[in-house]
Amino acid sequence: MKIRKIMTAITAAAMAGVMMAGCSSGGSSAGSSADSSSAANNSSAADSGNASGEVSLTVWGSQEDQEMLKQMCDAFAAANPDKKYTFTYGVVSEADAQKEVIKDISAAADVFAFASDQTATLVDAGALYRVTKNKDQIIAENTEASISAASINDELYGYPFVSDTYFMYYDKSKLSEDDVKSIEGIMSKDIEGVSTNFAFNTDDGWYQSGFFFGAGCKLFGEDGTDPTQCDFNNERGYMVGEYLIDLVANPKYGANFDDSLVKAGFAEGTLAAAVSGTWNAGEIQASLGDNYAATKLPEFTLSNGETVQMGSMANFKIMGVNSETKNPLDAMALAEWLTNKDNQKLRFEKRSFAPTNVELANDTETMNSNIAIGALALQAQYATVQTSISQCQNYWTPAEAFGQEIIAGTCTKDNLQEKLDAYVASVLATLG
The missing domain is CATH 3.40.190.10 (Periplasmic binding protein-like II)
Structure with missing residues (x-):
């Protein structure tokens, strides 16, 4: 293909x-x-x-x-x-x-x-x-x-x-169209009554991949059909890891927001923006009313100063x-x-x-x-x-583990390369 x-x-x-x-x-x-x-x-x-x-x-x-x-x-x-x-x-x-x-x-x-x-x-x-x-x-x-x-x-x-696919919902009484263009713009705001500026499911591989894809990394090669290729541990993947570590450390970031937390956050007015899909549109719109808004995922800036657009699965x-x-x-x-x-x-x-x-x-x-x-x-x-190769059975658990380690603080910039290498090795391991 x-x-x-x-x-x-x-x-x-x-x-x-x-x-x-x-x-x-x-x-x-x-x-x-x-x-x-x-x-x-x-x-x-x-x-x-x-x-x-x-x-x-x-x-x-x-x-x-x-x-x-x-x-x-x-x-x-x-x-x-x-x-x-x-x-x-x-x-x-x-x-x-x-x-x-x-x-x-x-x-x-x-x-x-x-x-x-x-x-x-x-x-x-x-x-x-x-x-x-x-x-x-x-x-x-x-x-x-x-x-x-x-x-x-x-x-x-x-x-x-x-x-x-997934995109970003936001409360337009709390964030402007300019604010939501980038994660940096969202996270820079001090918003009264809001505890979480930006919510994301960091340890879910479907969502997490969006950061790696945005940086240009490939999962199973150019067309997703090569079971021997995953470059999430290359230089650009390393910069994604750095970014996620810093993002999770920010108290305004919701690192592990599933659908129920996203809907509750918007309903309570404590959440400004979150990544989700159309399946939650009705409840989020009902909660936000006239302040209901949605757009593509934001851009983010890597440690080398390059600004990239988040991808998605x-x-x-x-x-x-x-x-x-x-x-x-x-x-x-x-x-x-x-x-x-x-x-x-x-x-x-x-x-x-x-x-x-x-x-x-x-x-x-x-x-x-x-x-x-x-x-x-x-x-x-x-x-x-998403393509259908059997090697993908090996992707979801390592992606979840990598996200959980970042959230727990056991993946740091000191051991990030080691963690990424282990991540990729698990993804590419021979199927049992």
């Missing part, structure tokens, strides 16, 4: 410049085992519709999506009156889908949402049903990057429906069909329905989710009318799309 600019995404500018690199928790060469385990199911699928007219399907989604999923499934049943559909719903987030599905594929949902960094692992486990119904139409209707994220070895294994939400479903045609039809243009638009309107549907993504006026989506579009040009 060669590095390239992807010119089809959230707006004319959104996801333009997104690099096909980064990492995921699966393997790009996966699929051989899945091909043998699920291809047999797929080959007979086209003729295996449920002739009885009564179909039961289990659907998994996040807690926040339950009401919307039920609404969409009811609409699907109403649009297909020739069959009697019964739906059972389960709460499994996109982040947890891989773990829960692989635990027992036969007991997993017929249709479930998952994060795109899980595609290869799910395919390798034989858990995903290859898309055989309306494949060309699905490919044509969604952005190239999202289709790539749902594919292994040129075979489509899912239905993309949301573009994800980007991925997608994908709807998958269980390879062991008893109703493959119905499950595929439902997955396609749940991710069609109308339902992507509904997610945009209800949850501020950026669509992968090309027509919606290119409606710049509508997309930019949403503050969070506009911010995502600004940041997307600096984002690196």
